Amino acid sequence: MSKEERPANLEPMQAWREWFLKNERDWSESLARMIKTDAVSKTLGKELNAMLYGQQALAKSMAGPMAMMNLPTRAEMTALSDRFGRLEDAVARIEAALVQMNSAAGKGAVQPPRTRKPARKTKKPARRDAE
């Protein structure tokens, strides 16, 4: 018996999945209500700060060892990514300039006339009085 021919009641996991999906919105809303409290938002804020300081401390402590191993730091990789980004921006400016030059020379995409009107709304026929 192929999977497609197997009746649904032989797949208990499918029933569980459907039950989950049916209730997911309500459960998400309940969880969201629990999260929407001062205590949780303050805790999340503290966790975020701790993570930021931890990340900063780790970056500082790793800078030396990574230089010794001749490995780039995150800052160096980010700077490289920024240079690629600026190169892409320059290429985009050139592309846009070429499009505009083509357009000025009459070789660009043809612009249709700006004469379009909305479709006329058909008037509903008047109701006949009951005879």
Next chain:
Amino acid sequence: MTLNELMSSRSAELVALEQEMVRETATTPKELLYARGTLRLYHYLPQTDDIYRVPLMLVMSIVSKPYVFDLTHGQSLIEYLVQAGFDVYLIDWGTPRPEHSSVSIDDYVADWIPDCISQVQRHSGEREISLLGYCLGGILTLLYAALEPKGPVKNLPLLTTPINSEGMEMQRQLATGIDADRMIDMLGNVPTEVVQAGFQIQRPLQTTAGQLMLMNKSTDREFIKVHMRLVRWGDEALPIPGETFRQMHHDIFLENKIVRGEFKVRGRKMNLRDIRVPVLHVLAQHDHVVPYPAARDVIQLVGSRDKEEWVIPGGHVSVVTGLGAVTRTWPRLAAWLADRSV
């Protein structure tokens, strides 16, 4: 077939499916009109014999990639609008780098949006323009329209745009616990991981539910591709420039300055009452990212006479993808815009 061979062949199938999914994403033909820093302004090539007079520029949120507007053929708001005869442009903000940590909301609203508008005006030959903003992009377009009430904005359709932080309880509560100044001073930009965590915490079990749904439909190739597309988009959240986040944290989440008319752009207080152009605001009924109480004040506060609010079934992305969007929301949006784009 051994278990290892089975797992390798399944994983090879998934990789092939993923590559197919990526190839099919953002396929509506376009040209790059303008580039400035990481910003890209695209123009979508017309597909009709004539187009509406007023061009339409889509402004995406700064934390997500804009290809959600052009997910795939048949599920693309941009494709739909282009085929309906609109002249469509898109601002892609790009991915901010550490050097962009000083970029603030003022830069988006008072510099980059007007710069893109002038590019669209020059390209289209039209002075007037419709701006469509999605989520945080809607905040930027609202602030621009308030900054330049006599400017070139002709229409302002908005999708799920939050302006009242009292309606965003989760975000506001988290903002009270976070020391944004310390985070920005240490990191520069708010990292992608923090942005993603911020989204996930609003519906903690959604990722698990998505994976279980995938298991239920493991033989449905198209379903898996749709799922992968949206998961990929959600995973590709963008970092937020430091100063932008500082303003969001202090001025929007904690002090709720937009609804109070006290949010400043280039030193000027922005009052939404100054907006008089037609405004449409489309909201989603079960949007856990932008709950209704966070967004309903848009229509109440703008000074426009021609203003409407639609609340559609679904969640945050249901305005830009899904069967309901294609069959109901987009046709209504196109009809609303068409009447106001001649």
